[in-house]
């Protein structure tokens with residue numbers, strides 16, 4: 726298990742070293758998504774983190790693609806981009822990252838490569854201003870743009886939150902859209918923390934089949 730000094734959150738491994746991590750941590754949504762995505766990412770791939778936040782997912786992607794890969798990271802908050810940059814520098818994997826302080830709904834303006842993995846972790850910056858959060862209209866546009874950039878065999882992950890400050894609009898909008906995706910080209914898998922109460926987060930994966 727690797728963890729950066731002074732930066733809580735993301736662990737890197739869920740394999741032979743996972744005995745160091747508690748079982749509960751292993752199934753926390755971020756870690757769960759990393760575990761799922763690992764087999765889809767290879768050295769040299771291009772990936773997108775659509776919501777950098779504190780940089781946990783960006784770091785996971787940068788480590789996974791290695792020195793020859795590239796990771797595009799988006800966040801509308803300068804504070805988040807800066808936290809991510811510092812995190813990547815400390816982890817020694819800043820070279821493969823391109824950090825963009827702009828809305829993910831404009832990702833196709835910046836990214837011209839096909840992506841192996843695209844990650845969305847919706848909501849607000851942990852410890853930050855809850856009113857600066859993802860919104861259903863821009864989230865939907867970003868997911869649509871992202872699907873256009875995903876390569877065949879690639880996967881998009883979406884950590885979707887609801888209830889509390891977040892409400893239900895974003896979740897309902899995204900799930901309604903994903904439900905309608907053509908089964909010839911897309912496989913949508915919605916996982917569920919089935920026995921948890923009070924609007925548990927929803928890990929969703931969209932795989933491009935053709």
Ligand code: SAM
Pocket residue numbers: 775776777778779780781782783799800801802805827828829830846847848849850851857858859860863
């Ligand atoms: N993946 C992050 C991590 O590993 O720490 C957590 C992401 S956090 C839950 C959600 C982030 O989305 C916030 O930092 C927020 O500023 C960002 N955000 C909100 N609207 C956005 C938009 N339109 N485009 C890009 N980022 C956005």
